[in-house]
Amino acid sequence: xxxxDRREFLGAIAGLGGALFLGGCGSRETQSAExxxxxxTKYADNTLAVASGSDASALTRKAVDALGGMDKxxxxxxxxxxxPNIAWNQPPEVGATTNPEVVGEIVRMCKECGAGRILxxxxxxxxxxxxxxxxxGIMAAGKNAGAExxxxxxxxxxxxxxxxxxxAIKSDTCLKEILKxxxxxxxxxxxxxxxxxxxxxxxxxxxxxxxxxxxxxSKLDQCIADYAxxxxxxxxxxxxxxxxxxxGPKGPGKTKAVGKVIAGVDPVAVDSYGAGLFxxxxxxxxxxxxxxxxxxxxxDLAKVTIKNV
Amino acid sequence: MENLRRVVQVVAFGVFLxxxxxxxxxxxxxxQANILTSKAPIDxxxxxxxxxxxxxxxxxxxxxxxxxxxxxxxxxxxxxxxRFFCGWICPLGTTxxxxxxxxxxxxxxxxxxxxxxxxxxxxxxxxxxxxxALFGAQIAYFxxxxxxxxxxxxxxxxxxxxxxxxxxxxxxxxPADVQYFFRLNFLAAAVLIGIIALNAISRRxxxxxxCPLGALLGALSKFSIVRRxxxxxxxxxxxxxxxxxxxxxxxxxxxxxxxxxxxxYSCTPICPALSTRIAPTLASDGYNSGLDLSKRRVxxxxxxxxxxxxxxxxxxxxxxxxTGRVKTSSPVLxxxxxxxxxxxxxxxxxxxxxxxxxxxTNGLQPALGEAGFEGxxxxxLVPRIGECTRHCNLCSQVCSSQAIGPLEVxxxxxxxxxxxxxxxxxxxxxxxxxxxxxxxxCCSYRAVVWQTIDGVRRPFVxxxxxxxxxxxxxxxxxxxxxxxxxxxxxxxxxxxRQEQKAYFEQAPKTEQ
Numbered sequence: 056x057x058x059x060d061r062r063e064f065l066g067a068i069a070g071l072g073g074a075l076f077l078g079g080c081g082s083r084e085t086q087s088a089e090x091x092x093x094x095x096t097k098y099a100d101n102t103l104a105v106a107s108g109s110d111a112s113a114l115t116r117k118a119v120d121a122l123g124g125m126d127k128x129x130x131x132x133x134x135x136x137x138x139p140n141i142a143w144n145q146p147p148e149v150g151a152t153t154n155p156e157v158v159g160e161i162v163r164m165c166k167e168c169g170a171g172r173i174l175x176x177x178x179x180x181x182x183x184x185x186x187x188x189x190x191x192g193i194m195a196a197g198k199n200a201g202a203e204x205x206x207x208x209x210x211x212x213x214x215x216x217x218x219x220x221x222x223a224i225k226s227d228t229c230l231k232e233i234l235k236x237x238x239x240x241x242x243x244x245x246x247x248x249x250x251x252x253x254x255x256x257x258x259x260x261x262x263x264x265x266x267x268x269x270x271x272x273s274k275l276d277q278c279i280a281d282y283a284x285x286x287x288x289x290x291x292x293x294x295x296x297x298x299x300x301x302x303g304p305k306g307p308g309k310t311k312a313v314g315k316v317i318a319g320v321d322p323v324a325v326d327s328y329g330a331g332l333f334x335x336x337x338x339x340x341x342x343x344x345x346x347x348x349x350x351x352x353x354x355d356l357a358k359v360t361i362k363n364v
Numbered sequence: 365m366e367n368l369r370r371v372v373q374v375v376a377f378g379v380f381l382x383x384x385x386x387x388x389x390x391x392x393x394x395x396q397a398n399i400l401t402s403k404a405p406i407d408x409x410x411x412x413x414x415x416x417x418x419x420x421x422x423x424x425x426x427x428x429x430x431x432x433x434x435x436x437x438x439x440x441x442x443x444x445x446x447r448f449f450c451g452w453i454c455p456l457g458t459t460x461x462x463x464x465x466x467x468x469x470x471x472x473x474x475x476x477x478x479x480x481x482x483x484x485x486x487x488x489x490x491x492x493x494x495x496x497a498l499f500g501a502q503i504a505y506f507x508x509x510x511x512x513x514x515x516x517x518x519x520x521x522x523x524x525x526x527x528x529x530x531x532x533x534x535x536x537x538x539p540a541d542v543q544y545f546f547r548l549n550f551l552a553a554a555v556l557i558g559i560i561a562l563n564a565i566s567r568r569x570x571x572x573x574x575c576p577l578g579a580l581l582g583a584l585s586k587f588s589i590v591r592r593x594x595x596x597x598x599x600x601x602x603x604x605x606x607x608x609x610x611x612x613x614x615x616x617x618x619x620x621x622x623x624x625x626x627x628x629y630s631c632t633p634i635c636p637a638l639s640t641r642i643a644p645t646l647a648s649d650g651y652n653s654g655l656d657l658s659k660r661r662v663x664x665x666x667x668x669x670x671x672x673x674x675x676x677x678x679x680x681x682x683x684x685x686x687t688g689r690v691k692t693s694s695p696v697l698x699x700x701x702x703x704x705x706x707x708x709x710x711x712x713x714x715x716x717x718x719x720x721x722x723x724x725t726n727g728l729q730p731a732l733g734e735a736g737f738e739g740x741x742x743x744x745l746v747p748r749i750g751e752c753t754r755h756c757n758l759c760s761q762v763c764s765s766q767a768i769g770p771l772e773v774x775x776x777x778x779x780x781x782x783x784x785x786x787x788x789x790x791x792x793x794x795x796x797x798x799x800x801x802x803x804x805x806c807c808s809y810r811a812v813v814w815q816t817i818d819g820v821r822r823p824f825v826x827x828x829x830x831x832x833x834x835x836x837x838x839x840x841x842x843x844x845x846x847x848x849x850x851x852x853x854x855x856x857x858x859x860x861r862q863e864q865k866a867y868f869e870q871a872p873k874t875e876q
Contacts, residue, residue: 144754144808146396180806180839182753183724184541186391186398190755195393208541209530249801249814249821268802268841272792275799304805 094289096320097128101353102360103319103328111296111316112160118292118318119164121364128289129238131169136176136236137161137202138288140244140259141191143305144181150299151306153244155196157294157316161242162200173202174232178262184208205232213265220284220349223277228265229286241288241322245295245313245329247303250275253340254304255329256291256322257283257351280345283322287351291325293317295332323352324359331356365629365642369451373458380409380455384517385537387718389758397773398724398756401537405430407718407764409455409510414439415493415577416511416714419504420765422497423711428765439584446585450571450578451626456509456559460568461609463560468567483572483624484657486579491662492669493576499673501738505715507576515741516556518717519549519730539724545749546720548730548741567609572624582623586653592625593647594618595639604631604640618650681736682707685853694734695851698745698832701752701779702760702771705857706735712767715741719759719768725750727834728759743768745781747834747850752781754808754833775861777809778868782832783854784812784825790847793822803836803848812836812848823848828871830854 059067104121106114119125129135139153147155158175165173175197179187184206188194197204207213213228233239243259250271251258257279261267263286270278295315302308313332319325323346327337337343337354347354386402400406410416411434418435421428438449450457489507496503505511522544529540546552562569571578598618605613608631612624632640676682681694700719703709720728720743727750728743735742743759745752760771771779784803792798797820804812804823811829814821825848832850840846856864 181808181835182542182750183391183398183539183756186724186753186755189391189393190396206541249804250799268839271798271800271802271841302810305807307810 097289098122098320099360100320101324101358102362103317103321103324104362104364105328106316106318106364107314109314111154111156111294112163114296114314114316115157115160115292115318116164117364118316119161119290121362122290122318122320125164126168129165129168129170132171133165133169133237134235135165135170135173135238135240136230136233137165137173137197137240137242138177138230138233138259138262139175139193139242139294140254140262141177141187141193141206142180142262144187144190145306146190147192148297148310149306150244150246150297150308150310151304152191152193153242154294154296155192157292157296158193158242159196159200161240161292162197162202165238165240166201170238174236175202175204176207176230176232178212178230178265178267179206179208180267210265216285218281218285221281222349223274224270224281227278227282228263230263233263233286238290239286239288241291243291243293244298245293245332246299246306247301247308247333249303251279251340251342253326253330253333253335255326255343256288256293257326257342257346260286260288276341276345279342280349280351283346283351284349287322289320291317291319291322293325293329295329298332300333321352321359323347323354324356327354327356327359328361366633369627369629372452373461376453377455377458380513383408384514384721387721387762388537388539389722389724389756389761396755398758400722400758400761405434405764407716407762408434409514410714410716410718410764411435412438413508413510413577414442415490415504415508415580416765418580419493419497419502420712420714422494423500423502424708425500428712430764430766442581442584443587445590445627446588446622447578447581447624447626448590449581450575451628454509454571454577456513456575457568457571457626459513459556460560460563460570463563464567467560468563480656484655484661485573486575487583487655487657488661488665489574490576490579490583492665492672495666495669496673499670500711501673501676502711502714503669503672504576505713505741507574508714509570509575509577511714511716512555512559515552515715515717518552518721519546520553520556522721523549542724542726544721544726546729547732552717566611568626571626572610578626583655585623585625588622588653589646590627590642590644591622591647591651592620592631592640592642593645594650595637595641597637598635598639599637601636603634603636607631607634614652616650619652620650622651622653623655676710676736676738679736679738681734681739695853696744696746697731697734697739697852698747698782698834698850699852699855699857700728700743700745700759700768701776701781701831702757702769703781703857704767704769709767709857710735710738710742712765713742714765714767716764717741717743718762718764719743722758722762723750724756724758725753725838727751727838745834745850747837748846749838751835751838752833753835776833777829777831778865779861780831780854780856780864780867782834782850782852783827783830784832784834784836784848784850786823786825786848787845790842790845791823792842792847793820800841802839802841806835806839808833808835826871827854828868 104118106117145151248254300309389398392399414435417431525538529538731744788794793800834850836848837846
């Protein structure tokens with residue numbers, strides 16, 4: 056039996072409390088290291104690669120190769136984060152989530168370039184997250200290709216970022232892993248959306264923030280454009296193998312087999328091209344137009360080189 | 365034998381905990397839905413519990429096969445071997461024995477605690493419960509030991525385990541991705557802690573005096589053929605009297621009260637003359653099987669049971685709407701899909717809380733007042749906490765009394781548990797022209813649609829498609845009350861599945 060007098064006991068409690076307090080102070084993270092937007096681009100800024108065909112994984116590879124190849128972007132040992140759209144509990148056929156073949160091929164290409172850790176991550180909306188990852192096929196595709204697949208679920212997975220140019224929001228949150236990554240690849244799917252008409256690349260970045268609802272309460276299109284000024288993916292690979300024409304973003308609805316994968320560095324150009332697939336003009340999609348106006352990228356496709364492969 | 369009994373107790377408790385832990389769903393790629401991690405019936409203890417089986421079947425006037433199949437063997441064994449269940453199997457009994465070793469070692473062993481007055485309370489409680497069941501009210505859940513311990517574990521221990529798991533210390537079979545919270549968790553824990561605390565008065569105070577399941581098994585043991593027999597070489601040292609956990613041995617140590625004996629074999633090793641044994645026999649020396657109950661008290665207890673049954677049925681919660689179908693008392697009384705019509709549901713539900721434990725969104729919560737007194741602790745969907753997620757039917761998979769009937773995931777699109785209503789005065793797409801439509805976005809059944817009115821897309825609910833899953837209420841950005849809320853008026857439990865399907869098929873075909 057340990058004999059402990061009152062003084063010792065109180066001392067021990069004080070010591071423990073102090074240690075916990077100091078530990079707590081240390082764990083509070085404030086500002087991120089480097090925003091993806093500040094990195095120099097590895098591919099020609101004004102070029103889009105558009106691959107057409109029927110095999111989703113082959114198209115993904117063709118599009119990236121047309122742009123200059125994944126080895127230009129991913130160096131040995133790099134930490135790569137891939138952000139597909141896996142918000143919903145829907146099987147891939149519905150077209151509400153990024154085609155798992157596209158995600159798998161992206162991971163394989165990164166692996167071939169010697170990437171270190173590869174993480175496939177999204178802030179999923181439907182629950183349970185495990186089911187979302189399973190039903191969308193992303194868990195299987197990502198794991199088989201050699202990536203970790205994670206559904207961010209807790210506020211602690213996000214840290215705060217400042218948005219200097221923001222018009223509707225001056226700061227927001229971003230997945231910590233994206234801020235830590237050497238390479239950040241956005242892998243959205245093209246589909247319709249109730250609130251924003253379409254959801255393509257920049258809208259997919261809404262899955263990087265913790266409190267989505269705040270954007271709906273604010274000005275949604277402006278928030279998307281504001282966020283695009285700071286979170287700029289190193290590469291956007293838009294899955295348009297099968298696009299959702301009605302019932303978006305969650306579906307089910309009418310889908311159309313378009314058989315395209317679009318790769319590009321300029322998020323506005325990618326989205327502008329994506330709008331065309333729905334026979335819409337980028338000018339009609341407010342968040343694309345606003346991002347263009349804020350200088351995030353070029354929505355006039357006449358000024359963009361399009362490599363069709 | 366005493367050691368064997370201890371081993372069996374530990375094993376049975378282990379099985380109970382293991383089954384409890386297994387009461388959790390995981391996504392299955394083959395089923396493309398959530399399925400239980402275990403193929404074994406995780407509700408085994410509930411099925412075995414004859415008190416729950418009896419009262420549920422009596423209250424609902426239906427034979428429930430799973431309860432009969434597991435409960436009947438326990439009944440037969442109890443007729444032959446008395447309250448062996450209490451001494452060897454019951455997880456609450458084991459908890460009390462463990463608590464004795466851990467917390468109450470220094471307590472004086474009260475030799476004279478076989479006071480019939482206290483002891484008879486459990487029979488009166490049983491009488492009240494059975495009478496209430498006869499009059500159609502299932503109230504056994506309140507005092508049944510298996511439900512008490514399971515509820516305490518679900519509402520209080522499980523959320524703690526989930527928090528530890530989420531904190532990085534991964535506990536097997538505990539989800540790390542959903543933090544569970546339950547209403548009434550204090551009450552559930554307090555009941556269990558209170559029962560443990562009663563051990564300070566005497567060992568197994570609960571089992572001796574209060575447990576209605578013990579009373580039922582004791583009453584069954586009248587013709588038990590396994591008996592305690594004291595040989596004539598008894599030296600009358602009286603060591604067995606305080607040694608008995610149940611205080612079942614009389615002043616004359618040869619005599620014992622058979623309905624109180626739980627066959628723990630504590631009295632055999634402490635007998636210095638080795639004259640005590642417990643064995644199959646028909647010898648009736650010292651065997652007192654009679655229950656010395658006061659008729660007056662039995663009548664009083666029956667009166668209380670009757671009163672509870674009648675009061676439950678005349679509570680405002682039982683008042684129906686003008687159509688005679690839907691209860692008017694609580695517009696937010698949303699039951700899990702597959703639940704039986706309300707009257708039968710409250711009588712069948714044994715309040716084991718397993719449906720709430722498996723609910724992957726934590727949306728199933730114990731009812732507070734929504735369903736009236738009769739419905740306390742029954743599951744109710746609270747969409748602001750969690751929605752009834754699309755590809756899941758776990759609650760119907762775990763329900764031992766089938767108060768939540770079998771339900772295929774594919775049926776969920778036409779099993780209506782409620783209907784969402786948009787409050788346009790709160791909705792920001794209606795009152796301030798915001799680009800919101802989160803409800804339309806998240807709806808799993810495409811029941812929320814938009815129309816462009818005055819240049820802005822505004823949400824509408826299509827009642828034929830809205831099953832009331834509550835995901836819209838969960839995700840709505842308006843605080844604290846959602847601008848789209850699910851109410852129970854769309855509940856169609858009173859209709860057959862075919863009728864509900866026909867209703868669903870009338871849904872207008874819209875595309876957008």
